[in-house]
Amino acid sequence: MDIDPGWPTALSDYQDALGAFERASKALTAALIDRSTSPGDLAVRLAAEASARNTVVLLRMRVVSLWRESEPPFALPIFPLDDQVGRA
Numbered sequence: 001m002d003i004d005p006g007w008p009t010a011l012s013d014y015q016d017a018l019g020a021f022e023r024a025s026k027a028l029t030a031a032l033i034d035r036s037t038s039p040g041d042l043a044v045r046l047a048a049e050a051s052a053r054n055t056v057v058l059l060r061m062r063v064v065s066l067w068r069e070s071e072p073p074f075a076l077p078i079f080p081l082d083d084q085v086g087r088a
Contacts, residue, residue, distance in 0.1 A: 007066035014059040021052035 028045040031037040 007063055007070050010059065010063045010066050014056070014063050017052065017055045017059050021056045024049040024052040
């Protein structure tokens with residue numbers, strides 16, 4: 001990932017990470033269903049899923065942060081005081 005990509009690039013990285021997490025989760029689920037999976041293999045799959053999940057969370061926070069930075073600031077409309085009194 002680039003040091004400071006725009007949010008569309010970060011979104012693409014996030015989607016790739018989400019796909020990797022889904023694959024790791026499916027592999028872990030299959031290993032849990034297969035009662036003959038060795039404890040060592042199960043530990044490796046658990047660690048892979050945890051790592052993939054952490055990557056997804058971090059990239060999602062990055063996408064949201066970059067998206068917010070790219071949006072123009074939200075400004076409340078300012079009404080003259082007389083206008084506000086008339087509306088009340």
